Amino acid sequence: MKAKGRIKRREFLRTSGAAGVGGWLSGAALMRGFEAEAGAASTKPESLEQIMAQLDAISSQYPSAPKDEGRFLNLLVKATRARRVLELGTAHGYTTIWLALALEATGGSLTTIEILPERVELARKHMADAGLTARVNFKQGDAHEIVPTLTDPFEIAYLDADKGGQVDYFKKLLPRLLVPGGLLIAHNAILLADKMKDYLELVRHHPDFDTVILRAVEDDGMAVSYRHRKAA
Ligand SMILES: C[S@@+](CC[C@H](N)C(=O)[O-])C[C@H]1O[C@@H](n2cnc3c(N)ncnc32)[C@H](O)[C@@H]1O
Numbered sequence: 762m763k764a765k766g767r768i769k770r771r772e773f774l775r776t777s778g779a780a781g782v783g784g785w786l787s788g789a790a791l792m793r794g795f796e797a798e799a800g801a802a803s804t805k806p807e808s809l810e811q812i813m814a815q816l817d818a819i820s821s822q823y824p825s826a827p828k829d830e831g832r833f834l835n836l837l838v839k840a841t842r843a844r845r846v847l848e849l850g851t852a853h854g855y856t857t858i859w860l861a862l863a864l865e866a867t868g869g870s871l872t873t874i875e876i877l878p879e880r881v882e883l884a885r886k887h888m889a890d891a892g893l894t895a896r897v898n899f900k901q902g903d904a905h906e907i908v909p910t911l912t913d914p915f916e917i918a919y920l921d922a923d924k925g926g927q928v929d930y931f932k933k934l935l936p937r938l939l940v941p942g943g944l945l946i947a948h949n950a951i952l953l954a955d956k957m958k959d960y961l962e963l964v965r966h967h968p969d970f971d972t973v974i975l976r977a978v979e980d981d982g983m984a985v986s987y988r989h990r991k992a993a
Contacts, residue, residue, distance in 0.1 A: 767819065767901070768868055770828060774892075776991045777853070782942045783801070785899065792835065809891055809892075810875050812887060812890050812891050812927075813857070813858070816853065816854070816855050816887060819853065820855065822853075823852045823853040823855075825853065825855040825856065826855065826856050826897045826921070826948060827977075827978050827981075828983075829977055829978055830856070830948070830977045830978065830981075830983065831855060831856050831858075831859035831985070832859065832913070832967050833975075833977055834856055834859050834860055834863070834919060834946070835859040835862055835863040836863075837858065837863075837917065837985075838860060838863035838864060838866075838867060838869075838917060839863045839866050839867060839944070840904050841898075841916065841917065841944065842867050843863075843867060843869060843916035843917045843944075844864070844867050844868060844869030844870070844916065845869055845870065845913065845917075846860055846864060846869065846870075846871045846872070846915060846916065846917045846919065847871070847872050847873075847874075847911070847915040847917070847918040847919065847938070848860060848871060848872070848873040848918075848919045848935075849873075849908070849918070849919065849920050849921060849930060849955070850872065850874070850875065850904070850920075850921035850922035850948075851873040851875035851884045851899070851906045851920040852875065852880055852883060852884070853880055853881060853883045853884055853887060854873075854883065854884030854885075854887040854888055856919065856921065857871065857873050857884055857888065857897060858887060858888065858891055858893065860873075860919070861888065861891070861896040861897050862891075862893065863942055864896045865893065865896060869896075870896050870897070870898060871896055871897050871898065872897075872898045872900060872911065873897060873898070873899055873900070874900045874901075874904040874907050874908070874922070875899070875900075875901060875922075876901070876903055876904070876913075876922070877901075878901050881899055881901040882992075884899065885899055885924065892961040897952060899921075904922050904926070904930065905926060905930070905933070907928060908933045908938065909933050910932065911938055914921075914937065914938050914939060914940045914943070915934075915938060915939060915940070915943065916939075916940055916942075916943045916944070917943060917945075917946065918930075918938070918939055918943070918944070918945050918946070919946045919948070920933055920945065920946065920947045920948065921945040921947075921948040921949075924949060924953050924956040924957045925956055925957070926945055927946050927957045927959075927960030928960050928963060931945070931960060931963060931964070935988075939988055940988070941988055941989065941990045941991070941992075942987075942990045943987075943988050943990070944983075944984040944986065945964065945970070945985075945989055946983050946984070946985050946986075947960060947964075947983060947984040947986075948983055949959075949981055949983075950974050950975075950982055950983050950984035951974065951976060951980065951981045951982045952980055952981040957984075960984075961974075961984055964984060967986075967990050967993035968992075969988055969989050969993055970987060970988055970989065971986065971987045971989070972984055972985065972986040972987075973985055
């Protein structure tokens with residue numbers, strides 16, 4: 762069963778990266794494909810493609826990153842071979858799935874923190890549907906309070922909770938919880954740049970970081986900050 766699941770995931774990543782605008786099928790196109798294949802839409806997801814399509818279908822109800830950004834996060838984890846990843850702001854688990862899929866490839870695990878209990882439950886369900894539960898450690902509560910209680914450092918920290926809290930997260934993650942050579946990735950660095958102005962100033966001018974703002978989709982992107990291996 763596990764091997765079958767892995768093959769399905771690999772096929773999903775390969776095929777979804779090769780089709781549609783910008784390398785992607787839209788959620789609607791995926792659903793049309795599934796319905797045509799299955800004869801009718803199923804309520805119980807039976808494949809990762811269906812789970813992702815279901816997440817796309819409800820994405821307007823939950824704030825979540827677009828597919829290209831999910832795919833980019835997945836690529837970064839695999840390219841850096843990261844095994845310990847932190848996500849702040851789980852929502853319904855869309856980027857959580859993308860991160861967890863990459864961690865299947867690296868053999869790592871994800872800690873994800875969400876303040877709203879109902880979102881944690883929904884994300885747990887999606888992760889179970891995707892067969893990725895073992896890769897994810899869910900924590901429910903205020904990330905500002907939970908982060909200082911974490912013990913082991915991360916190689917990638919993806920900041921996607923309250924945008925006004927980014928400087929506080931930075932101070933709580935550094936220096937103990939992000940390894941030298943690790944990445945801090947802040948979502949909405951273009952669309953919500955005004956809300957995270959202080960954070961962007963901080964990481965752009967910090968002597969221990971190199972930061973680039975990457976435009977990942979038409980109107981938004983991420984601040985990707987690399988922590989130098991040796992302090993300046
Ligand atoms: C933009 S959404 C996360 C989207 C998700 N990463 C994705 O793209 O699939 C932000 C989430 O952060 C949560 N959040 C906001 N403030 C928080 C806090 N202080 N601690 C933990 N979670 C928080 C919100 O409830 C919301 O679900």
